[in-house]
Amino acid sequence: MASGICKVALDTPLRRLFDYRLPDQGKPEPGVRVRVPFGRQKLVGVVVELADSSDLPEEKLRTVIEVLDEAPLLDAPLLEFLGWASGYYHHPVGQVIAAALPKLLREGRDPHARVGHWQPTVEGVQAQAEQALRRAPRQQALLERLVTGTGASEDTLDETQPGWRAAARALARRGWIERVLLDAAEATPHPAGPRDVAPEPGEAQLAALDAIVGHLGKAGAFLLDGVTGSGKTEVYLRVVEAVLARGDSALVLCPEIGLTPQLVERFRQCFAPPIAALHSQLTDRERMAAWQQAASGQARIVIGTRSAVFAPVPGLGVIFVDEEHDPSYKQQDGGFRYSARDLAVLRAQRLGIPVVLGSATPSFESLHNVELGKFTRLGLPARAGTAVVPRVSVIDLRAHAVHRGIAVPLLQAMDRHLAAGGQVLLYLNRRGYAPTLLCTGCNWIAPCSSCDARMTVHQRSGRLACHHCGAEEPLPERCPRCGYPVQSLGHGTERVEETLAERFPGVAVERFDRDVLRTADSLEAAFDRVKAGTARILVGTQMLTKGHHFPDVTLVGVLNADQGLFSTDFRAGERLAQTLVQVAGRAGRAERPGEVLIQSQYPDHPLLQVLVTRGYAAFAASALPERAATHWPPFGRLALVRASSTKPEAALQFLRAAAGEAGPLPRSLHLRGPVPAAMLRRAGRYHAQLLVEGSQRAPLQQFLSQWLPRVEALRMPGGLRWTLDVDPLEVF
């Protein structure tokens, strides 16, 4: 009889664990990685369970090749949490566990392996300060990199600075840098900033603080509801202080890399212990290192984006979800589509610790949870002496002359605010020069060859680009069909920037979108130019609506609010309201409250009216009953099956077959569709979807559990792909 069996989670789409005989030496505990034979390949998996015997016949069992960890990488509560997530999102456990591990650990690398690490010597730092290397740019770049980053590992240098070795040799010969061996966690620099004290909390903040701190060690969900400048971050900092004092650790989630540096900076200034930052800008090695620092307990504050909800944090005492309404918490692509915000709430609940969701524009889900008594709402009114709620009004685009996308009253307001020394922010959710290229002769419109979409004009780069599939082609000067000249129709950020340069000569314009700001560094540099006052007008997309506050911006213009007003998606209104309030919140400070002007063809639209006259809370209060009446979330539950295929009909046919497997449905469940997707053809594939609606979570979950295996067993024609999205954000 075998000495024992371990059940291993492997990164495959198969919805089960795999049994292996234990190796002769080494008893792997659950949470430990093992290398195992799998078909003709060798894979790294995670032991989930030990057992005395297997249901499989003896001859099918194979033996673990190697046990990779001495101690579990994932502790029991985290493993169980991942198992729950796998069940809830109906995604294979192996892939869920894989999503929780950094790539290098997934590949079987040893987190404790010592790696070559280059750091500057005292002489090197001196030389850098004296700019001694002006005639050797490669060496200078490397030295500067090592001085500012307090060193870098060889892996990281390979990834980010190809050809660094020659420069390193030369610098080492001068005795300015040296090579040391460090393990991953040691190799991560944690610069100690100047120690700051969290500012004294105000009255409302104290109340919020008391509520949360009074709950430490107990489960509880809090919605920290406060406008920009009401001091949410101060509450986070104070709670973390209390958590650390108890000997516990804290996990902070934030929506995007753009905001991480600021938040991390804030925490670094206030706390002595190292902070692990997990975000998408890290190299593979840096991510493994940060993960390891969290796992080892060395970093007791862990800050990260979406996937950090799976970070191992021993002694976790509180979880924060900053800007909890932000859609980027929901994984939108790939197989495992989870909501980091929802999972954070669940993880905290299972651990018996508080979770704090912060937002100035809470999601309807969270507001509903407050109504149900599941969340406690903690309101933070704007503090006296800080940002004041800006004056918001709507410009009727039908009643005013509009010059290239900007109405005269907005232009006049810009003149006024610029003359008074203020900065102006213009928000436009459309990058590129123009959304359409039109022929002046035959009305031909430049289409994408692989999508049912128009190509966007990018004038500066002289190209047409499809924002749905990434296709690009040269910008034609004449219509390829009839030879007449072509014309750009509509306005994107690039064109608005051009218009502003003409209309406001001598006033520096800073554009914020993916096309000009590809890296976090360039984004930071642009923000610095705004802060320094070099840039006077800011024009940009979503990028401008998050994170950064611009105290010297006194006027915010929203160039087009109308896309969200009549969208078919049930969440469009909520989204629009959140975006408008968030962008409005970028402006103003105590002495100079901001002014916000929203351009619209429909100034009387109830959404705009309620939002402008009575604010977000009133808007939500009026819109929630509508959701309830239509049974959309949070009053109903959704799961969406999306299918796509290279052949026009195959996706729909597959979903029809899937619907056919559903059998008789309980009264509380409905299948809607299948229907072709709003954009039928995208990136050369034809898309269709099938929506499952349920009034309660449990029956929907139960249905999915018995239905999905049958869908999986269906014959899959070549070129067909399908995914399940539980709690989808968008259904059209």
Add this chain to the structure above:
DNA sequence: AGCACGCCGACT
């Protein structure tokens, strides 16, 4: 997902 096996079309 990988990976191999297997059976039909245009190439050195």
Add this chain to the structure above:
DNA sequence: GTCGGCGTGCTC
């Protein structure tokens, strides 16, 4: 004559 297309089946 073979290289390679993707359908189908399997992975403890």
